[in-house]
Amino acid sequence: MEGKITRVAGPVVMAKGLSGSKMYEMVRVGEDKLIGEIVRLVEDRAEIQVYEDTGGLRPGEPVETTGSLLYVELGPGLIGQIYDGIQRPLTLIRDEYGDFIMRGVVAEPLLKRSWSFKPKVKPGDKIVGGDIIGEIQETELVIHKVLVPPGIKGTVKSVEPEGDYTADDTIVTVETSSGEVKLTLKQKWPVRIPRPYKKRLDPTDPLITGTRILDFLFPIAKGGTAAVPGGFGTGKTVLQHQLAKWSDASIVVYVGCGERGNEMTDVLRSFPELKDPRTGKPLMERTILIANTSNMPVAAREASIYTGITLAEYYRDMGYDVALMADSTSRWAEALREVSGRLGEIPGEEGYPPYLADRLAEFYERAGRVICLGSEDRIGSVTVVGAVSPPGGDFSEPVTQSTLRIVRVFWALDKSLAEQRHFPAISWLTSYSLYSGVLEDWFRKNVAPDWGALRTEVGSILQRESELSELVKLIGADALPERDRLTLYIGRLLREDFLMQNAFHDVDTYSPPTRTYKIAKTIVDLHRAMSSALSRGASLSEITSPEIRKILSQLRYMPEEEFENALAELRDIMKKLFGEVSS
Amino acid sequence: MTSLAPKYYRTVREVRGPLLIVEKTKEVGYGEIVRVLDPKGGERSGSVIETGEGYAIVQVFEGTSEIDADKTAVTFLGDTLKIPVSQDIVGRVLNGRGEFIDGESPVVPDDYLDVNGLPINPTAREYPKDFMQTGISAIDGMNTLSQGQKLPLFTGSGLPHNQLAMQIARQAKVPGKEEEFVVVFGAMGISYEDYKFFVNNFEKTGALSRSVLIVNLADDPVAERIFAPRLAMTYAEYLAFTLEIHVLVILTDMLSYAEGLREISAAREEMPGRRGFPGYLYTDLASIYERCGRILGKRGSVTLIPIVTMPNDDITHPVVDLTGYITEGQIFLDRNLHNKGIYPPINVLPSLSRLMTEATRYTREDHRDLSNQLYAAYARAQEVRNLALIIGEEALEESERRYLDFGNAFERRFVNQGFEENRDLSYTLDLGWKLLAEYVPEEDLTRIPRKIIERYHPRYRHKGAVKSEEAP
């Protein structure tokens, strides 16, 4: 069907003559066939958000419908790619069109290459949506499970033998009640519709991040949701990059949504060089990037997080633990606001459309730990971590507030910590994780039996330290009793030698849970030892050992062996000073 | 886009602020360039910001004063706005519309480019890492600028940001590549006095010969103010990515720019956001700032220093805040330092160049550690100052007093420098060492590895290895 443009205003185009088209249908706009999506329909008039620059479009130019919703292509070859917000492969586009992104460029999302395919079914097998019909070694780190698309059910009629196939080749033919269906290595899925699963499960395992304050104080579960709000320069992007690098997900989808081009370049140049601490393989071999930077078309920015989460769900369906980072959801919300404004919708708070909170909820709702479709009850998960960029760093604004009502983990970035260059600038006083209770079991079993008790103790020292610091500002530290000054001292050790973590230091950048535990444990033991020394009548200055502090402050930078040696030495010194230290 | 023949209309229905609403138009393109003939026969230009069946909304660059609905004629030129570019624009002064105002003849264009540019493909970017020297110690030493970086200057009214901008424009260079360096200086909404200050300085010092000046005065049309930074970035991109020259763009003042944008948005009756600025201010600013960077395989670079005045020194003001959200760090000018007579009054504590870790890998091996140590020592000095306010300076311990002295010396000798004083990086770094040696006990230098101390600390260097501070 073909309609005609009747109005152009920024990224929104109005067209008539489109009766029979659907909401969210993809259309090609103008003579250059720019990609767009119908976002409002009134009779035969449609409002279209256009994913490319609309400069030069004129009323009267044609609008073609495509009959399909905005979709992504799913299949082998997604890993290691960098896409724009509507899944156009940016590397390919650069090869073909040059350094700048022109309008109207088209490129297939999946690589034109063949894959070595191993079938897992044989003729006569009964299969349903979600079943694995074969496997492909997609990268060194990822085995791509070729899935029966949701909704298909039947008997395998024929299977191609093991061998090399492209994404378009038919590999399995299925006899279904509505006839024969040919399955290829790829499938399509509309981005705005969540991919189905069998059953949602409660989270049980932590996503290990390697960031001490997160794993120890505010852990996130695999399949969980977290928000990282913070003013500019407080460390959202560095934290998201840290998660993308070191978290123990099998697949990482990183969505750069309306942020800087250089940050995507940073990922592109560093990830292939960095090794996954668990497998030793380049991190890029498990990573998919979606880059819709701040100067790329704003409507495609709105689509980018849906594109990202659909890719994440696809790998979840294979039984993987997927982690999705979105930096920044505020820029997505602004894109929503801009399009809504151009549509003349009635604005809600701060000009955002009234459905902002619903859209955010729908997005985070796509996270979760699930039993995947298919007959074998695989478990997969999608963890979602969204950065939020509140204007003026003020958390009372609508995007932060709507997000906090949905997510289960809140990592609050604190401007004043960032200003003091305390990084990660995560506030230990206002952040929370609603998973810490359920995840304690895992840490007790896998790291240390007293993990939970230690955590409580560290939390309460930090809490007390902050109360005391307020007091110190009024009356000075000298006026405090020795015991309180000890708390201040230990609080400082916890802040500087435990919570602080330099993302740019080769060793400190990643702290495995055992190391995290050992540092915390040492500081808490020191607290106990010093505090009983105080009870025995010693004075604080007598028992404050610069030597202990010196080693402690170096611990986090030490490679494994050196770390263990230094820890042993530290224990020795403590023993000499305080006698037997409880452990 | 197909380029169509010009179309001529006399059907202006309404004049609203800088906007004209023209009726009965046919197939006018979004973003199309427009010539407006005013009732007195004067020519103006504009572009289409909305187009529909039978109407178009035109933004007039020169403003709409004296335009009436009856006699004004509007011609749609059938193409989006393109400006002529050429190497010969270097050394020239233009207004916000791209017309030469230096009395010299126009240049012969090599090409015509769309002022809105195109987004750089993120896969084509090269991560900024090479040093650009400003000759300012507080920047080069403490907040190193990289080629391709965007690093704003946050300032307040009455602070000497114009002097500093001028000094940077004059001094900035890529060491070793001095001849392939151009400054594009865009001034939006500046006063006539400031204009004179800049033009005189550029001419007097000879800096103009390697610069392009784009000037939009406070009483020039607001639509030109929107246009000026795009003009600057278009020239910069052309020089950097076609001619492969290193370009430093300085844009002042982005607050005036954004106020211009707000004015136009109000005329369009758009939903106002924070403090009346349009909701798309972030995207709009990004469409300017993100045009800087480096491209793989090209020798040139576009580096950007936008200058933003913080009304009432308010850092949460939307223009400041959103600039911070887009750029790669910030340099703060500080009123207290200014009142103490320190020039440039750069407060290094809240300032940060986010790309510094990378840049200092390629400058001098002690740079990163030294600057960390200077930062830590100065931060400590501030703590001691605050403490001294409570307990009095006499009650300070000897070790604390030393930091107090360090803080003062750091401000007076390291941060403070002459308007004419161009310090090269090694001078800046050596000066930093000298201050540490004078005031900070060696055992306090915990941020610097031993081997670096032994190589660079004045105590271990042969006499004469450290240049005298008095002779730059």
Ligand SMILES: Nc1ncnc2c1ncn2[C@@H]1O[C@H](COP(=O)(O)OP(=O)(O)OP(=O)(O)O)[C@@H](O)[C@H]1O
């Ligand atoms: N964990 C860390 N270790 C060391 N430095 C850090 C860390 N986190 C942040 N930083 C410092 O803070 C700077 C800003 O961090 P980042 O870019 O993540 O901020 P942001 O919150 O994403 O800001 P914006 O909203 O402007 O994008 C970094 O360039 C780095 O210098």
Ligand SMILES: [Mg+2]
């Ligand atoms: Mg960021």
